[in-house]
Structures are given as structure tokens and as C-alpha cells.
Amino acid sequence: MSRQKCIALIAHDEKKDDMAAFALQNEAVLAQAKIFATGTTGGRVLEACPSLDVTRLKSGPLGGDQQIGALIATGEVDLLIFFVDPLTPMPHDVDVKALMRLAIVYDIPMALNRATAEHLLDFAGD
Numbered sequence: 001m002s003r004q005k006c007i008a009l010i011a012h013d014e015k016k017d018d019m020a021a022f023a024l025q026n027e028a029v030l031a032q033a034k035i036f037a038t039g040t041t042g043g044r045v046l047e048a049c050p051s052l053d054v055t056r057l058k059s060g061p062l063g064g065d066q067q068i069g070a071l072i073a074t075g076e077v078d079l080l081i082f083f084v085d086p087l088t089p090m091p092h093d094v095d096v097k098a099l100m101r102l103a104i105v106y107d108i109p110m111a112l113n114r115a116t117a118e119h120l121l122d123f124a125g126d
């Protein structure tokens with residue numbers, strides 16, 4: 001039997017409402033997966049969908065992006081959904097870039113906006 005899929009969810013502050021709505025809309029598919037999320041994002045996802053299996057890591061600026069990156073490096077993430085805010089400077093921009101870099105290095109499907117995330121979940125739900 002193949003192991004349960006693992007999905008990482010992250011959203012910058014301006015995109016958190018979008019992430020909560022996305023989680024609610026796709027709750028049935030997300031319920032099949034183990035979810036890792038950065039701290040605040042995970043809290044918002046759990047508020048929207050309390051029954052999901054969400055492990056909350058540190059908040060992004062405090063190391064959460066790096067924790068997700070480490071999980072990618074150890075082969076524990078199958079899909080990264082990261083709603084990025086391209087209009088706000090981030091103090092932890094280097095961490096954001098490092099995470100995206102690892103997703104590319106390990107060839108993990110990565111959605112950086114909602115439109116792409118919907119497509120990826122369509123495939124994951126098949």
C-alpha cells in the first residue's frame with residue numbers, strides 16, 4: 001500500500017483569507033492527506049476545517065519555511081502549496097527563496113498561487 005500523501009500549505013498574510021477559502025473548498029481532497037503548515041497558516045486552515053490532519057510548524061519568519069524545506073529534503077512532502085504575496089517585502093525573503101529552491105531541487109510539484117493549486121489538487125484527487 002502506498003503511503004498517505006503529504007501536502008505542505010503556506011500563505012503570506014495577504015493571502016491567508018484565500019488559503020482558508022481554498023482549504024474549505026477542497027476539504028474533501030485535503031482530508032485524504034497529511035498536512036504540514038507554517039504556524040499561522042495552519043491555524044487559519046484548522047479554523048476553516050477543524051477535522052483536517054494539520055501539523056503546525058513554526059511561523060514562517062521564525063523558521064517555518066525552513067522546516068518545510070527540511071521536510072522536502074527528507075522526502076516527506078509530495079506537494080507544496082504556497083500562496084505568495086508578491087507585493088509586500090518580507091524580512092524572511094531569503095527563507096522563502098530557499099524553500100522554493102529546495103522544491104525545485106527535489107522536483108516537488110509547487111503551486112505559488114490559487115489557480116495552480118486548484119489544478120494540482122485535481123491531479124492529487126484523481
Ligand SMILES: O=C(CO)COP(=O)(O)O
Pocket residue numbers: 010011012013037038039040041042058059060061064065092096
Ligand atoms: O511567512 C510565511 C511564509 O513565508 C508563512 O508563515 P505563517 O503561516 O506563520 O504566517
